[in-house]
Amino acid sequence: MDRDLQETAFYLGWTRKESYLKARGEGLAGSLCGFDVSLTPDRPAVLVSKDADRWDMFSFCPEPGSVASVVVEGRDQKIYYFEWSETPES
Numbered sequence: 001m002d003r004d005l006q007e008t009a010f011y012l013g014w015t016r017k018e019s020y021l022k023a024r025g026e027g028l029a030g031s032l033c034g035f036d037v038s039l040t041p042d043r044p045a046v047l048v049s050k051d052a053d054r055w056d057m058f059s060f061c062p063e064p065g066s067v068a069s070v071v072v073e074g075r076d077q078k079i080y081y082f083e084w085s086e087t088p089e090s
Contacts, residue, residue, distance in 0.1 A: 008067065009039040012059055015069035016045055023055060023071035045069065 016037035021030035035049035045057040
């Protein structure tokens with residue numbers, strides 16, 4: 001596997017697992033065992049857990065070379081992304 005793809009897969013796994021634990025209220029003290037997440041870039045995020053039907057998971061690239069994930073309670077949620085751009089002061 002290409003090194004860039006390996007790195008992206010690692011960060012997808014990291015951000016997806018962290019988002020799930022935080023959504024459940026466990027934070028980083030929660031166990032990383034007992035659930036799994038998909039790692040494939042450019043594919044929908046998949047959560048595999050006992051309560052997976054309770055959550056929606058999304059991943060996106062806020063800028064080239066970075067990834068982010070969010071987990072929300074409920075199904076069929078709509079996530080909107082906004083780009084922030086600073087305008088110079090006049």
